[in-house]
Amino acid sequence: MNKEYALGLDIGGTHITVAVIAINEMRVLDFSVHKESFDSNLPADEILDIWEKAIRTSWKNSGIGNLIGLAVCVPGPFDYTNGICWIKDQAKYEHFYSLNIRELIRERLNLSNDLPIVFDNDANCFGKGEFFKNVENSSKKLMAVTLGTGLGASFIDNGKAIDSGTKVPADGELYNIPFKTGIAEDYVSARGLLSGYKAASGLEISNSLELFCLAKTGDVMAIKVLEEMGEDLAEIVIPWLKSFGADSFIIGGKIANASAYFLPSFQEKIKIAGIEVTVLVSADNEIAALLGATSLLCKM
Structure with missing residues (x-):
């Protein structure tokens, strides 16, 4: 069997990660992984410069010539x-509103119009990637969430993302469902953590990483805010x-790094609700997202 390769792009609120994937094996070429961080509120041309650099660097480092396509996971x-x-x-990608990202990428890289460039939700890509990473998942229903600048969700049944029907929320999304005095993402996200910490302590912090670092130093308020986020997350996903x-519930995203602080309160609420589900925290969110995005090209 001839080997086929594709470029996978994981575009988040603060970064882009690119890698070349061997499609036949659903395997990332390790030496091709390249990441760039940036402020997603920069002008579109400046962000596109960064994306182009990341893509060209990854492609060059892979040593691969021909690609069957590009697959992009994006919020x-x-x-x-x-x-x-x-x-x-x-508070992200304000200058990208209404822009055709497919054509911008194609133009930047001077790619043929015949080369597929496909897109999917970042949470769907993460969920499908976790499915492909573990052969034991082949007969299971997976529910996955990504916790970062926003709240992403995916419902995976036999490798397929389910986004309609009565068993999942509208469009398979959780971020916009009504919760407390707003929507779910107001509470379970980086901004939810920052506003929660300000309300509890009166202090403003810059990002969720700073909150995590405070928790590690024993900051009582930081720990409390993370514990409350775990409770809120459980309340949101239980229905x-x-x-x-779901047989498995998988947590990814940058905030998953703080799982030691929010997972116990999350699991306690799940237990009280009488739900038996395997709860996992992904060890490599971005690799899963890249694999999940590239799986779209397997159908073409």
């Missing part, structure tokens, strides 16, 4: 079929764990 709101960004008023009939 929404986004028109994944047509490649158009509709992110607005989310969908039940209706979807």
